[in-house]
Amino acid sequence: MTTRTADRGPQTTAHRSPTTDRLSEAQPLRSAVRGLRSDYDVESIRRDFPILARSVHGRKLVYLDNAATTQKPQAVIDRLVRYYSEENSNVHRGVHYLSEVATSEYEAARTTVKRFLNARDEKEIVFTRGTTESINLVSQAWGRANVGEGDEVLITAIEHHSNIVPWQLLCGEKHAQLRIAPVNDAGEVMLDQFANLLTPRTKIVAVGHASNALGTINPIRQMIALAHANGSLILIDGAQGVPHLPIDVQELDCDFYAFSGHKVYGPTGIGVLYGKQPILDAMPPWQGGGDMILSVTFEKTTYNALPYKFEAGTPNISGVLGLAAALDYVSTAGIEKIGAHEHDLLVYATGRLVEIPGLRIIGTAAEKASVISFTLEGVHPHDIGTILDQEGVAIRTGHHCAQPLMMRFNVPATSRASFGMYNTREEVDALIAGLKRVIEVFR
Amino acid sequence: MSDLRELYQQVILDHNKNPRNFRELPDATTKVEGFNPLCGDHYTVFLKIDGDVIRDVSFIGSGCAISKASASVMSATVKGKTRQEAEVLFDTFHKLVTGETHVSDDLGRFAPFAGVAEFPTRVKCAILAWHTLRSALEGEKQAVSTE
Numbered sequence: 001m002t003t004r005t006a007d008r009g010p011q012t013t014a015h016r017s018p019t020t021d022r023l024s025e026a027q028p029l030r031s032a033v034r035g036l037r038s039d040y041d042v043e044s045i046r047r048d049f050p051i052l053a054r055s056v057h058g059r060k061l062v063y064l065d066n067a068a069t070t071q072k073p074q075a076v077i078d079r080l081v082r083y084y085s086e087e088n089s090n091v092h093r094g095v096h097y098l099s100e101v102a103t104s105e106y107e108a109a110r111t112t113v114k115r116f117l118n119a120r121d122e123k124e125i126v127f128t129r130g131t132t133e134s135i136n137l138v139s140q141a142w143g144r145a146n147v148g149e150g151d152e153v154l155i156t157a158i159e160h161h162s163n164i165v166p167w168q169l170l171c172g173e174k175h176a177q178l179r180i181a182p183v184n185d186a187g188e189v190m191l192d193q194f195a196n197l198l199t200p201r202t203k204i205v206a207v208g209h210a211s212n213a214l215g216t217i218n219p220i221r222q223m224i225a226l227a228h229a230n231g232s233l234i235l236i237d238g239a240q241g242v243p244h245l246p247i248d249v250q251e252l253d254c255d256f257y258a259f260s261g262h263k264v265y266g267p268t269g270i271g272v273l274y275g276k277q278p279i280l281d282a283m284p285p286w287q288g289g290g291d292m293i294l295s296v297t298f299e300k301t302t303y304n305a306l307p308y309k310f311e312a313g314t315p316n317i318s319g320v321l322g323l324a325a326a327l328d329y330v331s332t333a334g335i336e337k338i339g340a341h342e343h344d345l346l347v348y349a350t351g352r353l354v355e356i357p358g359l360r361i362i363g364t365a366a367e368k369a370s371v372i373s374f375t376l377e378g379v380h381p382h383d384i385g386t387i388l389d390q391e392g393v394a395i396r397t398g399h400h401c402a403q404p405l406m407m408r409f410n411v412p413a414t415s416r417a418s419f420g421m422y423n424t425r426e427e428v429d430a431l432i433a434g435l436k437r438v439i440e441v442f443r
Numbered sequence: 444m445s446d447l448r449e450l451y452q453q454v455i456l457d458h459n460k461n462p463r464n465f466r467e468l469p470d471a472t473t474k475v476e477g478f479n480p481l482c483g484d485h486y487t488v489f490l491k492i493d494g495d496v497i498r499d500v501s502f503i504g505s506g507c508a509i510s511k512a513s514a515s516v517m518s519a520t521v522k523g524k525t526r527q528e529a530e531v532l533f534d535t536f537h538k539l540v541t542g543e544t545h546v547s548d549d550l551g552r553f554a555p556f557a558g559v560a561e562f563p564t565r566v567k568c569a570i571l572a573w574h575t576l577r578s579a580l581e582g583e584k585q586a587v588s589t590e
Contacts, residue, residue, distance in 0.1 A: 057446075380507035382482040383451070386562060390447050398482045406483070412505050413483035441451050442508075 059392025067418035079325035109324035130271035134258030139166035187363035209241025214363025215371030266326030270319030342370035370419035449558030458512035477575030514572030
């Protein structure tokens with residue numbers, strides 16, 4: 001297997017589709033990075049993920065639902081166990097030994113996240129329950145203070161519900177307008193139309209780094225520049241960006257960046273909101289409670305400094321530690337190498353899928369994360385999902401929490417295979433074999 | 444694979460390809476929408492009720508093979524039945540797909556759906572049209588959801 005990984009180059013070329021040719025042109029960086037793949041040992045990585053050894057319905061598990069959630073390496077599992085076995089205590093409160101240990105580990109984890117995103121300061125890293133909560137924090141704490149009647153919020157047509165509904169709630173409450181930048185038939189946001197939708201009333205832009213439903217990677221650099229030139233803030237929903245792409249928030253210059261731990265090999269229930277310090281400082285607190293205060297009387301409460309102002313209540317301490325362990329794991333493997341490995345799987349799978357008669361790939365953007373949405377003529381995605389499951393192949397079927405996007409492409413639902421750092425070409429082959437079984441059953 | 448063949452029996456695949464009563468009913472006395480938000484199944488069931496009797500029934504919409512075949516069989520079995528008879532059929536079907544009863548000779552057209560009980564995530568697909576029927580009979584105007 002390792003040997004095959006090393007000499008994949010010519011095979012990749014053989015399976016290239018027009019889409020992928022455009023991709024390599026559009027992204028010279030990624031092409032250059034491909035050369036790194038030779039020392040990416042996927043079999044060794046697989047051994048770090050205990051769940052990959054299990055079987056499902058008597059078949060070897062082939063987990064291709066990474067855009068929904070990723071599996072966890074032993075290092076993350078061990079970190080949770082170590083915390084609860086040896087360190088469990090509340091943070092920022094006790095003077096006793098365990099509380100000191102827990103607090104210091106908790107804050108060290110914040111530094112790990114700061115480094116991973118290349119933020120300026122730990123104060124800019126707020127722990128949340130996940131991307132959804134991060135976006136809600138911004139839409140409510142920042143939005144309620146800064147968006148008024150007649151103002152506008154701009155999102156795109158490929159957003160996940162979690163980057164639509166919080167803004168709808170805000171706009172409904174403030175009588176503001178939610179504007180939607182459209183996508184072309186490939187599933188790419190049309191930048192000229194996006195630019196045209198920026199008006200003097202646009203207070204904030206909120207866009208996904210990559211689409212969970214189609215895989216499209218948004219041109220966020222241009223979007224950030226356009227938003228800032230217009231005097232608007234911009235939030236990046238990085239739920240599908242962080243697992244696949246190197247992130248440097250200073251270089252990106254985005255105002256907010258949100259992501260979830262569980263999509264980057266960490267635990268569920270933990271996420272991050274990065275925000276530029278002056279913006280976070282100026283924001284009112286969101287949830288009230290312990291930890292977010294300096295002093296409380298019944299007349300007046302003084303709020304704590306950043307980032308604690310936004311971390312009311314006892315946080316998800318084990319989740320934070322697990323997230324840091326996951327980011328360390330990813331950093332050790334190398335996010336560029338992971339991205340290159342996944343890109344190889346994307347190209348290989350795309351090439352094999354389009355050979356299946358009646359199969360249509362939804363989302364053919366020039367720049368894609370390792371997500372492939374497709375439909376198969378005459379077979380509903382739910383039936384595909386059940387049959388693949390019997391073969392041990394786990395994929396997602398449905399609307400992928402992006403119903404407006406499904407409407408845009410005139411499909412009620414799709415099947416979606418999404419690849420992670422531990423997937424292999426053999427697993428893509430298992431998907432293809434499973435789809436052939438689907439066609440057999442429905443013939 | 445044997446389990447799969449249990450689920451995707453030929454009868455179910457046939458109903459999926461050529462669903463019975465798959466049309467709008469212009470003179471319907473009631474119509475109700477049913478959703479399965481999990482997988483995007485979406486049907487509208489039309490009923491023409493005359494006193495206590497379901498004179499005609501039809502449906503339109505889209506969804507997986509299990510949901511469409513079930514809607515097709517539902518439409519074929521309740522046509523001409525009284526409200527009470529339809530309610531009994533609902534119960535029989537519900538018990539079958541949730542595994543409360545096992546296949547027996549008197550299940551007739553429902554028998555091919557016995558395999559659904561082995562696939563818990565698919566029970567909602569099988570039961571969607573029946574829930575929609577029940578809401579229509581109860582005079583509900585709101586769309587039903589199996590979530």
